[in-house]
Amino acid sequence: MSHRNARLTVHGRRILVARVLAGRPVAHVAAEMGISRPTAHKWVRRWKSEGDAGLVDRSSRPCRTPHRTPAAVEERVCDLRRTRKLGPARIGPILGLPASTVHRVLTRHRLNRLAWLDRPTGIVIRRYERERPGELIHIDVKKLGRIPDGGGHKILGRQAGRATRNNAGFDYVHSAVDDHSRLAYSEIHPDEKVATCAAFLTRAAAFFAGLGITRIERVLTDNAWAYRKGLAWKQALADIGATGKLTRPYRPQTNGKVERFNRTLADEWAYQRPYTTNNERTAALADFLHTYNHHRSHTALGGHPPITRVNNPAGQYT
Template identity: 90%
Template sequence: MSHRNARLTVHGRRLLVDRVRSGRPVAHVAAEMGISRPTAHKWLRRWHCEGESGLIDRSSRPHRTPHRTTAATEARICRLRQDRKLGPARIGPILGLPTSTVHRVLTRHRLNRLSWLDRPTGTVIRRYERDHPGELIHVDVKKLGRIPDGGGHKVLGRQAGRATRNNVGFDYVHSAVDDHSRLAYSEIHPDEKVATCAGFLTRAAAFFHDQGIPRIERVLTDNAWAYRKGLAWKNALADLGATGKLTRPYRPQTNGKVERFNRTLADEWAYLRPYTSNTERTAALADFLHTYNHHRSHTALGGHPPITRVNNPAGQYT
């Protein structure tokens, strides 16, 4: 994904190279593409030296950061935070550091919120994630009322929409979220029976495989009958070589990543705008999932989309 302020995408850089190679002046091509001549020459130079790979985005992180806070100082900041529960305004004067520097260090080590820590020990207990993609997949089902043709109360108004609500039934949105990367996959079905859940798991595993997660090790679900007793579900797990895990009864927080995804699903897809039919809402799901996985900034991933966690080593983004 290109930087949000970049004038050219990778496709635009290829167009730049192709137009210059056709014999047109660099200055003319740069002007029509809205970039400066030095920028145009930069991409041409990279293409000449590295070929197609030279047109791909690079990290802007410097090779050296001589004034970065030392590891020993960062360790002292973390120790004061975990042992004495002090904030940046208190730690800064103790160590002779600016408050902003202390806050950045705490954020880097995910200690910036006391609510994430176990108060007696200072151990991070609220934020956790598995070490690599595929180690744990969260699965859940969200129930949504179907939209009658012509729209429901959000289109027609509450009084008129009430008459259209009868006997329209429900959609069951089955979702799977990878614990490490937050990569998500969803399907809409008319029920949450065992065969439906098993088929969804098989297709979800195929999706994750296509995205670069070759194996699923564990699958975490709630205590619905289909997951506890369903033979088809157990067979699907066996075919994948995965282990099924159940949440603690009446404790949905255990499956928190997919529960939070369900909320995003509702806010940014299901109730994003007034749909005039159930078919229209269903058709919009694919675009939402692509945006979520490939373009939407995720706060838990340092503002990067989930796909970057699949394609990059663990811990690169904080």
């Protein structure tokens, strides 16, 4: 949900409109769906005037903010930050502003962390982000040791677990992350061969399409053989109409969004709790992905889950 207290998603609003158009009283439909009558009338009215586009969340930002810091003053704050690398406590007295106001200005312009700035030039280098969902998809594979029946060392202890792990083999978790929205999709496979990678890309594209990202323009991967030379991989790219891109050799930071997702995957799913079997861990992946995409707050998205960036591609809530 885009708004913290919203009771309905875009899909739920479509259901509401469909029930009203079928002849049901608006008051009855509102009660069934746990919303007020004015809210139900609002969504019906927007749908009648704008169609499905009217059911998408709008920004809560006011049309005007009379007490906001003037743009010229904000520019001076940003200039002092870029050129002299000063903090809010030092910029404030120079411009006659409270340090808290200076901090809000720097945060609004993403200059609040010096680590995000290139020291010689003052250019923001910490984060980059594509402008729309589907413009770039990051793909990577994470290798995980399989869990033997009865559990590994997290349940049996390190000495006993080491003996049970022999010849257990590995799982290969293939993941795709949309650069703009951070929407993620993962599958577990026994290998990372060309055919496996190509089939995963096809299913990942279908997953994103089902959530509203109907076109994938570019796919970024590391320099694994399957992505560089695999004919099936190139055919899969052609089938979805995407262009393949490779990272610089020995430079995983280029594919950083999916690399960071791999860490979250390990912390909040793979090693989140002791599993007694490998199948138990595999079965938990679907719930983790749903939580990650629809409910888990993401710091890079202003505390909102990734699905909000698909419903709200302009990113007003970040």
